Amino acid sequence: MTCVFESARTAVYAPLTHHLYTQVIFQLTVRCLSGTEIADDDAVVALLKRQYDVLAETTPTTVLLPWLPTPAMVRKLRATKVVYDTVxxxxxxxxxxxxxxxxxxxxxxxAGDDRATIIGFIMGLLVAGARATGTTASWLVVYLSAYPEWRVEAKEEILRLLATHATESATSPLQARLASIPLAAWEADTPVFDALIRETLRIAQPHTAIRKNLGPDVLVDGKLVPAGAHVVYPFSDVHLDEALYPSPWVFDPTRPARQGKMEYLGFGGGNTVCLGNRLAKMMIKLSTGMFLLAFESSVVDATGIALAEAPVPDWNDAVHARPTRPCYLEYERTKVIL
Ligand code: HEM
Known part of the structure; x- marks a missing residue:
């Protein structure tokens, strides 16, 4: 993996850091879910990323009248064709x-899968994976920059992981040492990162689940959902509920994990739980770990003064969850990279 961060003061989300981070995560996703021919070619990866950005653009018309050939829908169709041709x-x-x-x-x-299945699998999973993982990783870096105590804890966890599990020697490049840590250790021996990711998903993933009732009519909480109707459920209903999560806009990874049915939906719930959650967590831990070992960072305003409070994600910005007010990430390379 190449580290693409540079030492500079850069705007968070608008535009560079969010762009850089989602680019890194997109590259990782392409590497994991498609073929070497695509992942090895920077120009093709950048082309795909641009198409998926077009596909993520939503307007009221594209949602309510998806069959209408508006300019936005035509752009989406063209983007889909480019992705299809590339795969x-x-x-x-x-x-x-x-x-x-x-x-x-x-x-x-x-495995003998037919051509259509293979193409559909790669096209679909890139869209399922890259966007949410990129947004989550970006917000985690923002929170770690806003809360130095969590940055220290997360960095210590990565250093301990390296010391305990890496099989590559300390003189090897950092990425080789991180890559030599067994998957089991990344998954079972990172409680701090698990808590950080869990809380980032709660507060900065404005997901809305949509289901179609294929029939028969059904009653949900006393309301009739006729056969053929759609049901829309915003995760804010639980994730921002004061009763479940006191002061819900405060980033607090020490919150007890809610055990109740459907009280936490970071990776979905019920019959539909994210099939890529292990991969997503792995990509977030690895990329954030590299960032922490290579950079010091803080969240500042346009004049470079540290913000008194962490930025707040905008839940009306369903795709990017950008902060409600502009803010900046100040970061510089640390002298010693372990
Ligand atoms: C932080 C990153 C991610 C988040 C927050 C996330 C979140 C979710 C959520 C909430 C659902 C359920 C949606 C619903 O009920 O409507 C879901 C489903 C799904 N996700 Fe993810 N996801 C992430 C990354 C990924 C990745 C990397 C992949 C691909 C490897 C992936 C593949 C899927 C698939 C295939 C489903 C559908 C599962 C089913 O229908 O049974 N996701 N994800």
Whole structure:
């Protein structure tokens, strides 16, 4: 993995840091979920990222009248075609070349999946994974920059993980040492990161679940949902509920994990739980860990003065959850990179 951060004072979200971070996460997602031909080509990854950004643009018309050929819908169609052509080209190249690789595309081909399934899988999972993971990772960096005590704890956890589990020697490059930590350790031995990610998802993932009742009519909490109707459920209903999470806008990873049914929906609930949650957490821990080891950072205003309070995510900004007021991330390289 290449580290793309540079030492500078840069605007959070508007535009550079959010862009950089989502770019890193997008690259990681492409690497994990598609083929080497795509992931190794920076220009193709950038092209795909631009298409997925177009696909994420929503207007009232694209939601309410998706069949109407508005300019926004035409842009989306064009973007889908570019993504489709790119994935098809990678599948074709692999099949023609006949050279096996160690990646997801190979896994699907070896499993005997048909072409349409493989293309649909890659196209769909890139959209499912990249956006939410990028937004979550960006907000986690913002919170770690706003709360030095959490930055220290998270950094110590990564250092302890390296000391305890890395099999590469201390003289190896940082990415090689991080890569040598077994998956089991990343998943079972990072309680601080788990709490941080959990709280970031609660406060900065404005997700809304949508379901269609395929029939028959059903009563939900005393309300009739007729067959064929859609039900929309914003996660703010629980995640920002004072009764469940006192002072809900405060970032507090020490909150006790709510055990009640549907009281925490960070990765979904009931029959629909995120199938990529392990991958997402891994990408967030790895990228944030690298950032913490390489940079010191703080959240400041436009004049460089530290903010008294952490920025607040805008839940009406369903795709990016940008802060409600402009703010900046000040960061510089640390002298010693472990
Ligand atoms: C921090 C990052 C992520 C968050 C917050 C997240 C969140 C969610 C949520 C809330 C759902 C349930 C949606 C609903 O009920 O309407 C979901 C479903 C899903 N997610 Fe994720 N997700 C993330 C990353 C990923 C990644 C990286 C992948 C792909 C590897 C992925 C693949 C999926 C899939 C396939 C489903 C549908 C599961 C089903 O229908 O049974 N997600 N995700």
């Amino acid at each position: 098809v080209a990678a599948v074709d190249a692999r099949e023609r070349g006949g050279c096996a690789r160690d990646d997801t595309l190979q896994l699907l081909l070896d």
